[in-house]
Amino acid sequence: MPFIDVTMIEGxxxxxxxxxxxxxxxxxxxxxxxxxxxxxxxxxxxxGEHWAVGGVPKKPLVPG
Structure with a gap:
């Protein structure tokens, strides 16, 4: 029984x-x-604010 678990950014x-x-x-x-x-x-x-690439969140925690 294959179980495929995918994590991705919402949206x-x-x-x-x-x-x-x-x-x-x-x-x-x-x-x-x-x-x-x-x-x-x-x-x-x-x-997105919980997902980072190279230490940079995909969505900033604080706007600006």
């Missing part, structure tokens, strides 16, 4: 998340031969 539309879940499921079915009904996908959305 995508429900349609984008739905398409992503379907694509991740299809990837597991195609590449691993997993039965579709056994594939689990979890999306974890993180606020």
């Amino acid at each position: 995508r539309t429900p349609a984008q998340k739905d398409a992503f879940i379907k694509a991740m499921t299809e990837a597991a079915v195609t590449t691993l031969g997993a039965p579709r009904e056994t594939v689990r996908v979890v999306l974890r959305e993180v606020p």
Whole structure:
């Protein structure tokens, strides 16, 4: 039973998340031969101020 756990910055539309879940499921079915009904996908959305790249938050904590 593949379990796909994805963490990403919040802000995508429900349609984008739905398409992503379907694509991740299809990837597991195609590449691993997993039965579709056994594939689990979890999306974890993180606020931009909690996500940093190179020490810089994607959304500043204090405007300015």
